[in-house]
Amino acid sequence: MNAIQHNREKLLQLIDRVIEKMKLMTNEDMEETCPIGIISMENWEWPQGVGLFSLYLYYQETGREDILDYLEQWFDNQLRKGVPPLNVNTICPLLTLTYLHELRPKGRYLEQLHQGAHYVMREMPRTEEGGLQHVVSGVLNEGQLWDDTLYMTVLFLTRYGTLTGDPAYTDESVRQFLVHLKYLTDPETGLFFHGWTFHGHHHFARALWGRGNAWYTAGLVDYLDMTDPPAGVKLFLSGSLERQAKALERLQASSGRWHTLLTDTSSYEETSATAAFAYGLLKAIRCGYLSGDYKSMALRAFEGVVDQIDGDGIVRGVSYGTGMGRTLQEYKDIPLCPMPYGQSMALLMLVEGLKQDFLSP
Known part of the structure; x- marks a missing residue:
């Protein structure tokens, strides 16, 4: 399926299929290894x-x-049940809240937002130089920085x-x-x-783990x-993004x-x-953080992901949750299975596609 041939209506139909499968995902075919299940949308985790x-x-x-209704119902149900202990990963749902x-x-x-922010600022374990230690459900990971933390916790903090107008959190x-x-x-x-x-x-x-970089x-x-x-700071962060994009351009497979x-x-x-990667690159180009020189790479990636979405809307070729590997072989041995973040990362990309100029009306 060629991304350039998508029109808006077809893309919206594809998005609905991806969302439906994300909402209904269960762990029936996969033995969970995380203390809090990371497959079913009925759980509160990253x-x-x-x-x-x-x-x-x-x-x-x-x-x-109806999308907003689902979000409200999800949070109301979870707060009624009780939020699990806070850590880097269980902070993640608070971003949407x-x-x-x-x-x-x-x-x-x-x-709940106040509790989460207080925990991050005052109680979450720190590494040297004040980094947020990547404490997760069941594991402290003392002294460790992981690239996942920026997405899972720091976006919420920002x-x-x-929301509160307090610059201490942005700082x-x-x-x-x-x-x-x-x-x-x-x-x-x-x-x-x-x-x-x-x-x-x-x-x-x-x-140099793919999803961590993403x-x-x-x-x-x-x-x-x-x-x-x-x-x-903005120039520094954008410069890091551009250097990453240059490396990705060299490493992209023929599949995109x-x-x-x-x-x-x-x-x-x-x-x-x-x-x-496709989401971030396309949005960075649209917002002016990257030049249009990287657009062909981003579109190949877009198409490569669409090719992995089956007729039912399940995103294939997604690796299970990945802890810190002590050998490179451990990353190669992580099993592939449908995951809610596979659905949602594809959804991020597809929604960004709605903003792009490669769609016909």
Whole structure:
């Protein structure tokens, strides 16, 4: 299916199929290894958080009240059940709650947002130099920085600052971007290592993991939507994005996708990372953070993801949740299965496609 041949109506139909499958996803065919399930949308964890945010962006583009109704029902049900202990990953759903509260304000929404922001600023464990330690459900990961953290927690922190008008949260978000880039950037390639530990001072397997890199590509363009950092910081972050884009251009497979280990062609091609790269690149070009020179790469990625969406709307070629690998082989051995973040990262990309000039009316 050629992305250039899509018209808006066909793209909207595809989006609806992807959303339907995301909402109905279960773990029947996959044994969960995470303490909180990361497949079903009935749970509160980072994959569900990414899914909620993609739905909000779809609502923002279309004004469909049924999407907003779903978000409200999801949060009301979860808050009734009780939110699991807060950590880097369980903060992620709160990003969407900041937007929902602006549209349909409720006291319990604001209370949960206050609790989340207080936890991040005052209680979340820190590494040296004040980095947010990548504590997750069941694991403290002492002294560790992971590239996932910027998307899962720092975007929420930024939005909370905007919601409350308190610049302390924006200032903290700037520090987190700078600290993470300081320790996770590979100076040789311009890509990002999955993690860094201050206990031993190393990058674990030195994995240039696809989805981890994609969290920066997708997260940065949304971060710059949410706040206006100092000009020098914005130039620095955009420069890191452009250097990453140059590396991605060299590493893109003929299918339009990227490998789960970006520089290792013996690792499988992975769809969720490709979708987030396509989303971030297309949006960065549209917003002027990147030049149009990268558009052909982004469109090949767009098409490569669409080719992985089956007739039922399930996004194929998505890797299961990936912890910090101590060897590169561990990344190659992560199983492939439909995941809510595969659906939602494809949804981010498809919704951005609605804003692009390659669609016919």
